[in-house]
Each structure stands twice: as C-alpha cells, then as structure tokens.
Amino acid sequence: MDNNVLPLYYRIYTELRNRILNGYYKDGKLPPEMELCKEFEVSRITIRNALEQLKREGLISRAKGIGTYIRKFESEEQLTILTGFTDEMKGKKVTSKVLENKLVNIPLEAQERFELPTSTFVVLLKRVRYIDDKPIAIESAYLNPSVDLRLLNILQEDMGNKSLYNFIRKELSINLSYAEEILEVTKTSKEESAWLDVKQGDCAILRKRFTYTEDGKCIEYVLSIYRGDGYKFQVVRK
Helix, strand or coil, rough: CHHHHHHHHHHHHHHHHHHCCCCCCCCCECCCCHHHHHHCCCHHHHHHHHHHHHHHCCCCCEEEECEEECCHHHHHHHHCCCHHHHHHCCCCCCCEEEEEEEEECCCHHHHHHHHCCCEEEEEEEEEEEEEEEEEEEEEEECCCCCCHHHHHHHCCCCCCCCCHHHHHHHHHCCCEEEEEEEEEEECHHHHHHHCCCCCCCCEEEEEEEEEEECCEEEEEEEEEEECCCCCCCCCCCC
C-alpha cells in the first residue's frame, strides 16, 4: 500500500510509534512540538494529532510546561495483516451465531473515531464465532454508516453465514486500508463464560480494533473476547 494515501498525521504517528517501541528516544522524552514540526515539515496541529493518537494508545503522557514523556507500557503484540476472523481461520470450519444485528447508539469509545455526535445510530453486529464447532470468541462489531449508507444492508443479511469483511470488500466494494489493534488480558463475565463454554472469571483476550478505509475514515470498531485456552495470535515482524 502506498503510504501517501494515509493521513499525514497518521504517518507521523506511525513513525513516532516505531521510534518509541524501538527505544529511539533514550532519555524517555519526545522532542518539543516545534522541533517535531521542523523535522517533519508540518503544522503544529498535525503534530498534535499524531501525539494525541500516541496518548490514546497509552504510549506517552503529556503535561503542560513539562513536555511529552514515554510511558512504561505493557507488552503489546502488533498484528500486521488486515484480515477478518474467517480469513484468519482458513482451513478450518468457521461458523457464527448472531446474537444481535441492529441499530444502536454509538458507543462512547467510537464517537471520536467515527466523527459522529452522541445521538447517532450505528450498526451493531454481535456474534459468537466458532472453530470446528467450538466457541472461540464473542465479537461485537460497530459499523459506521456515515462512511457508506449501504452498510445498513447488513441489517437484512444472514450474517451467521457470511464474512463481514468479504461483504464490505466484495459486495460493497469498499477498500479497507489499515487498522489499529490493542490486545489486553481480561477475565470472562458470567454471560461471556456461558457463550464461550468456560468458567466465569477464566482468563481471556480482549481485542480492540479500529478499521479504516483508504481515505482515512473509521468504518468499524470491534470488541472481541477470545477464550484464552483455544486461540493464539501469530505476530509477523519485518
């Protein structure tokens, strides 16, 4: 993919993120905003947007009059291939049980990324995902209809037998460009444990994902809970 299609602030965010993860800033502090402006030859607002993205991810902390410091953070795996659940499980029997497929109020954590007001409705597709008839994950996908109104067609589809990403890419001809993902360790709730067939409070993986189109619009916010004993992520670093 041509990096020029990515928003300018995102390209700077990516460069700074790579520097942080690779220990580039030995003193644990990022240069002042104006110094970064000169280095990347961009405006201050662009730098601030990039830094805000790093802050949201928990990589830095900022304090007025003090500067921007790199936070000590928990180990994070970066998944480098943009695929959906069905594509990830090629070669296995993948099935789904639809729990919800309806319009809901936009979740607070997606409001800024979707660039929508609080009262806006978005599509919620919530499914239990199975591999070889074993429940592996509960996936809640919030879809942004302001990117393309045809996303509302999902409400009429049998998403128990369809790949969401195939539907977006092939049937709607929407190109997905990149995603931001965060993995955390969590424990299953009573409801999650029942659907995943595990004990309440068992360890699980919480996967948060924001997916973007080629023009930088956030089309999807996904919250997934994976049972800890039946799934693993492969990380490819280049």
